[in-house]
Amino acid sequence: MAGQSRPTRRRAYGITLLTSQHPDIRRLKRASETPSIHGNKTWGSSFLIMDYLKKHPLPAGSRVLELGCGWGPAGIFCAKQFGAEVTGVDADSAVFPYLELHARENGVAIATHCARFEKLTTGMLGQYDVIIGADICFWDELAVVLKNLVNRAVRAGVKQILLADPGRPPFLDLADYCVDKHCAEFLAWSTTRPRRSTGCLISIQNA
Numbered sequence: 001m002a003g004q005s006r007p008t009r010r011r012a013y014g015i016t017l018l019t020s021q022h023p024d025i026r027r028l029k030r031a032s033e034t035p036s037i038h039g040n041k042t043w044g045s046s047f048l049i050m051d052y053l054k055k056h057p058l059p060a061g062s063r064v065l066e067l068g069c070g071w072g073p074a075g076i077f078c079a080k081q082f083g084a085e086v087t088g089v090d091a092d093s094a095v096f097p098y099l100e101l102h103a104r105e106n107g108v109a110i111a112t113h114c115a116r117f118e119k120l121t122t123g124m125l126g127q128y129d130v131i132i133g134a135d136i137c138f139w140d141e142l143a144v145v146l147k148n149l150v151n152r153a154v155r156a157g158v159k160q161i162l163l164a165d166p167g168r169p170p171f172l173d174l175a176d177y178c179v180d181k182h183c184a185e186f187l188a189w190s191t192t193r194p195r196r197s198t199g200c201l202i203s204i205q206n207a
Contacts, residue, residue, distance in 0.1 A: 012194040013050040015077050015106050017042055028097050044197035045134035045164035046073040051191040052162065052201055058082045058130060065089060065125070067117065067133035067149075067163075072099035072110055074132050079108035087111040087128070089120065117145045125149070126156030134164045143170040147177050154182055154206050161204040164189070166197075175202050182206075 008022035018025050050073070058064070062084045066075035069088030076099075078084040086108075088099055093114040103110045117136075125131070131153055137146055146163075153161055161184075165171035178184035182204050190198040 010194045012047060013054060013077055013081070015073065015080055016102075017071075017073060017194070018102065018105060024101055025098070028101065042071050042073050043135040044195070045166060045199050046077075047191050047193065047195075047197045048164040048189045048199050048201060049074045049132055049134050049162060050077045051193070052164075052187075052189060052203075053078070053081070058084060058160075061085065062129045063087075063127065064130045064132060065128040067131060068136035069099060069110075069112075070095050070135075071102055073102065074134055075099075075110055076102055076106050076108055078130075078132070079103075079110060080106050084130075085111075087113055089113045089115055091116045117142075117149050120149060120152070122152045122156045125153045125158055128158055130160045130162070131158055132162045135166070136163070137165055137171040137174050138168055140170050140173075143174045143177075146174050147181075150174075150178060150182065150204070154204065157206065159206055161202070161206070163202040164199055166199040171200070171202075175200065178202050178204060 006021050008019050010017045060083050064078045064084045064086045066088045069075055069090050072088045075086040075088050079086045088110050096112045137143055175186045179186055185203040187201040189201050
């Protein structure tokens with residue numbers, strides 16, 4: 001309808017997400033450094049992780065690390081729905097004000113850590129029960145980095161690793177590796193909330 005304003009909030013999986021038209025998002029974009037490594041919005045594969053975890057809940061109070069967290073929707077979902085203790089890690093610290101804004105909007109606290117994936121040591125990864133990551137394997141070199149990260153995480157005793165992607169070739173390469181090396185499940189997945197998202201998941205259960 002002409003003249004009708006766009007909504008500035010969306011609800012999905014029990015959390016609130018702010019759109020680019022929300023006044024606080026617009027204020028952050030004016031006042032702070034622009035995220036540079038694709039951390040400029042909520043990416044669709046985050047909803048695949050939420051949908052999977054809605055059907056396969058985490059134990060209450062799990063320690064969760066969200067890789068390439070960006071605005072942090074999947075981690076915020078874990079904190080709100082399961083009482084998880086969540087840390088968002090990203091190579092670009094400019095995403096953290098957006099994550100913190102969304103965390104406040106949803107009444108949760110999310111710790112943050114600025115680091116590249118290759119800098120996450122076995123000891124650091126071992127502090128977490130669950131590792132999640134959405135839309136983080138979009139370059140060929142990232143597939144190599146993430147193969148090594150998964151190896152370290154499994155070696156460290158991380159109980160669950162859950163990664164999601166629309167199905168880019170680097171992610172499919174990572175999936176083949178994880179299936180062969182770590183007996184991962186490779187799952188086609190889709191959801192219609194808050195919009196239709198399709199893709200695939202790598203799920204590793206590390207007994």
